[in-house]
Amino acid sequence: MFASAMKSARKIAEALKRERDVHIVTHIDADGISAGAIAKKSLEREGIENTIQFVKQLDDSTIEKIRDMGKVTWFTDLGSGVISKLDGIDYIIADHHMPDIEGGKRMLNWRHFNPHVYGIDGGKAISGAGLAYLIAISINKKNKDMADLAMVGASGDLQDAASCKFEGWNRNIIEIGKEEGILDVVRDLRMFGRHTRPLYKLLQYADDPFFPGLTGRESACLSFLRRIGIDKEERKWIELEYEEKKKVVSELVKLLIAKGFGNSFSSRLVGEVCELKREKIGTELRDVKEYATLLNSTARYGYAEVGMRICMGDRDEYFKKATELLKNHRRNIVSGIQFVKKEGVQEYGMLQYFNAGNHIRDTVVGIIAGIILHSREGKNDAPIIGFANKEGGEIKASARTTAPLVNRGVDLSKAMQKVADRLGGTGGGHEMAAGATIPRGTEDEFLKMLDKEIRNQLT
Numbered sequence: 137m138f139a140s141a142m143k144s145a146r147k148i149a150e151a152l153k154r155e156r157d158v159h160i161v162t163h164i165d166a167d168g169i170s171a172g173a174i175a176k177k178s179l180e181r182e183g184i185e186n187t188i189q190f191v192k193q194l195d196d197s198t199i200e201k202i203r204d205m206g207k208v209t210w211f212t213d214l215g216s217g218v219i220s221k222l223d224g225i226d227y228i229i230a231d232h233h234m235p236d237i238e239g240g241k242r243m244l245n246w247r248h249f250n251p252h253v254y255g256i257d258g259g260k261a262i263s264g265a266g267l268a269y270l271i272a273i274s275i276n277k278k279n280k281d282m283a284d285l286a287m288v289g290a291s292g293d294l295q296d297a298a299s300c301k302f303e304g305w306n307r308n309i310i311e312i313g314k315e316e317g318i319l320d321v322v323r324d325l326r327m328f329g330r331h332t333r334p335l336y337k338l339l340q341y342a343d344d345p346f347f348p349g350l351t352g353r354e355s356a357c358l359s360f361l362r363r364i365g366i367d368k369e370e371r372k373w374i375e376l377e378y379e380e381k382k383k384v385v386s387e388l389v390k391l392l393i394a395k396g397f398g399n400s401f402s403s404r405l406v407g408e409v410c411e412l413k414r415e416k417i418g419t420e421l422r423d424v425k426e427y428a429t430l431l432n433s434t435a436r437y438g439y440a441e442v443g444m445r446i447c448m449g450d451r452d453e454y455f456k457k458a459t460e461l462l463k464n465h466r467r468n469i470v471s472g473i474q475f476v477k478k479e480g481v482q483e484y485g486m487l488q489y490f491n492a493g494n495h496i497r498d499t500v501v502g503i504i505a506g507i508i509l510h511s512r513e514g515k516n517d518a519p520i521i522g523f524a525n526k527e528g529g530e531i532k533a534s535a536r537t538t539a540p541l542v543n544r545g546v547d548l549s550k551a552m553q554k555v556a557d558r559l560g561g562t563g564g565g566h567e568m569a570a571g572a573t574i575p576r577g578t579e580d581e582f583l584k585m586l587d588k589e590i591r592n593q594l595t
């Protein structure tokens with residue numbers, strides 16, 4: 137299947153190489169930024185003029201403006217969900233989101249590069265950045281050196297979340313990256329912040345898995361480390377000796393088992409991590425997971441350009457700006473989680489939800505929903521929906537679920553698309569993570585219909 141995907145990538149690459157001026161439209165998240173940067177750099181290397189635009193979603197007016205530009209447009213990490221609305225645009229789509237149901241025959245068009253066309257799950261097998269990468273290396277072998285960005289995109293979309301390792305076409309990219317000496321994958325602690333967080337902070341902010349009694353409690357984390365004989369808890373995970381790492385892992389497993397969170401949690405403790413060998417050890421860019429978070433903290437606050445500059449190689453001015461944005465992002469996540477913990481998560485049939493109103497940005501409510509789902513506040517056997525107000529007066533709904541529920545038939549993308557559509561909104565995404573925009577005041581109706589859809593999927 138990969139070979140035939142590469143055939144499609146080559147066809148698209150040939151078409152792009154004939155162009156003199158291309159407009160790139162990409163998604164404002166870590167995957168979208170990485171994808172956009174790959175597309176941009178690959179065009180620049182060929183001397184093809186280009187412009188780039190970051191969008192939250194392709195609504196009607198955005199599509200109209202793109203159509204009016206009259207340029208060849210390369211959509212990355214979006215486009216498939218609205219393929220039926222893109223007639224009249226000279227487009228190339230490199231996207232892994234679920235194609236829109238109305239798309240029909242357009243889906244099979246050679247301009248539409250999407251794993252779903254091959255019957256492959258776009259949530260796990262390949263990201264928007266990965267697809268842009270496959271096209272980029274078909275444009276020019278030189279572009280193989282952007283394998284790092286492709287994996288940042290995959291990580292940003294949590295493509296390794298279900299099995300704690302990368303799968304599908306992502307593995308092909310890892311192989312290329314290894315050959316190029318750009319990246320490496322190793323088995324290690326999966327927790328966020330291996331390179332940059334003091335050990336006790338890494339435990340304090342852990343959410344997948346969540347450590348009962350430790351997560352969220354600084355002093356408990358410090359005493360846990362002292363009790364098991366790990367001193368200098370200010371050290372980062374990467375600074376620990378091998379024996380110390382082993383000790384921490386085994387004590388965390390013991391803790392999970394003692395608290396009754398045996399296998400399902402402890403099996404998530406260690407897994408595949410992807411490291412970028414050209415980046416400095418101990419920075420936010422060495423581990424793809426941290427890199428992706430850095431990008432998210434630019435894009436989700438309106439500074440996608442800053443993230444893109446980092447992907448394009450800036451390690452000075454823009455990198456500094458991004459680390460400031462990262463601090464702000466962390467504060468927002470912490471206060472968002474606190475808000476949900478205080479307000480509580482409500483149950484609704486097969487679902488659970490919270491309504492953040494204006495307390496959480498619509499661009500981060502999905503991240504919070506994911507964290508809450510894996511924490512003690514959330515049940516881990518029900519999809520979670522987070523609502524937040526959008527600027528224009530509409531409501532953003534973000535849905536997240538777990539791998540076991542997806543295995544039992546849950547497909548949030550289909551459900552959200554269908555329900556949002558009926559309410560006059562738009563929705564879509566992946567089986568495990570999807571979003572929607574709906575008219576204000578329709579939240580109850582939305583929950584009712586979504587609950588019904590999810591029940592149908594489970595039977």
Ligand code: C5P
Nearest residue numbers: 502534562563564565569570571572573
């Ligand atoms: O916004 P949120 O983080 O909840 O989105 C989850 C996933 O669903 C993302 O991949 C996003 O691109 C996708 N999505 C979509 N259509 C929407 C909203 C979100 O495809 N209207």
Ligand code: ZN
Nearest residue numbers: 167213264293
């Ligand atoms: Zn993506």
